[in-house]
Amino acid sequence: MLQDGTYAEYMCRTETKRQIGRPDLQADASIILDSYQLTLSPMTLEDIPKLHELSIGVNWPHRPHDWALLIQLGNGYVARDEIGRVAGSAMWFPMGSHRASVAMVITSPRFQDHGAGSWLMGHILRETGSREKILNATKAAYRLYISLGFTPLKTVFQQNGVAVRVPDAPDTATPMRAEHRDEIVRLDANAYGADRGHIFERLFQVSQGTVIERGGRLVGFALCREFGRGRQMGPVVAETEEDAIALIHPFVKEYKDTFLRMDTRATDGPLRTYLTEAGIVLYDTVTTMTRDFAGAAAFIEKDGPITFGLVNQALG
Template sequence: MPATITFDTLTDAHLDGALRLSQAVSWPHRREDWHLFLRLSRGVVALAGGKVVGTAQATPFGDVAMVNMIIVDAQMRSRGLGRQLMTRAMAGVDVPEWRLTATVEGLPLYEKLGFVATGSVLQHQGVPVRQAVPDGVDWAGDTDLAAIQVLDQQATGADRSSLIARLMHEARLVVIRKGPDLAGYACLRRFGRGDLVGPVVAEDSAMAQRLISFLMARSTAGFLRVDTTEEAGLAPWLMGQGLAAAGGGVSMRRGAATVPATSVQCFALAAQALG
């Protein structure tokens, strides 16, 4: 007899079960990574006999929201559980635009729910070659927080102030200044197997490379990951720095597109779950 499925709000009490699900599909997320996402999001969990068998989260960023961490236990698939999880997670967040990063396996479901492909996410990782520390890059301070939040929204069209505030205190941020203003910023934090560089927001690819090179030189984890996009054009340079291509995903959107400002661009994601 099939197990009865119940749904509940995803809380810290479910994170061990959620971590088991992500490990089963070879995602590198640590429990700490799940915890960060959960603090920014509204999550839904599917339970069978008290066991976590599915998850989905919706992360609101102003007029944009990300739907993410959509995982269904292998033994519970082909029952429409993924669709139910997504629908329940998204129901609690009212925004004009939804975004997600899709796996190949998830594409059919997301297309049925009205999402359309908008680009490619490219994952690069490995042990970077030794870097010279570039000039003109400074560690960010608390007084830079508001300017970084504005710069990020100009690049992404999403109000990720809550994410940037957490990264300011839980990660390490660097900036490039133009007089009294900020022209670019980047973040280095622990994630998965080592360190992750992202977000990276800059005026052009040369500036993005300076920011990333600085953080490569400062990373002590050995293993480094950068999630970029095909549109950003950084992939050849990242491979030249020792970060091999390691798959990726498909950027998707549902609803009216939010048009970012054009003075800066997002060259690397905060995470595939967060854009």
């Protein structure tokens, strides 16, 4: 796994990729806000120390290696003032050929009331073009996204905390093996509605996993990796909440007395009851919102495998 302060290898592997296919910045790549001139530039891994400071400033939990993973997987902008201080960020992640997940839209507190978020989002919206757009809006950013034409779709419940107990659960999940990977990507595409194979290529490198198989086929999986204050359980894809519980149960057992997090759209029911009993309690909510997404309702309410746990709020 990639640890804090050890993203140099990531930089060597990925910087060439980051320079290919990068659209030119628009003519309005600078703006004057509250007497400060801000300028946009493409986000790179060298920006991580300052991006980490930016996310700490708004109480987001991302550590340097969390930023490294996101920068490798997505496309982003950094806003800087005249003396090089990072004043904002925005990213988008391609999900197949037709969808984009928008995330990591952060503005320094001193610019939050001066239009910096709208300016950053303008570049993201131009770059994503006609793609279906999906994001998870914090309460602070909700009105901004409404003003930009996004429509609320579903609440995401951020459950986290130290796992102080291991509630009873079925022992039907088994450890993920290398030969499961292709099936996992296919099952996720069925649940998510887009091929996220490039996301999983990296997730598999930094995650452990569990699966459930029935009748010779894979019917559910869960991944768990280091993130933020501890570990994130996600994505979790299953056909029922009971299977979702069985998939995360080995992680709760292994990482008892560790800070665990799961972002889920499941409403009150067995899954969230299990998490709460374990000590992984409701901390906050965000709102999944969409734009240019005609099939948004079907994305959430569908038959077959369901995404019970998000990769994280950035990647969905």
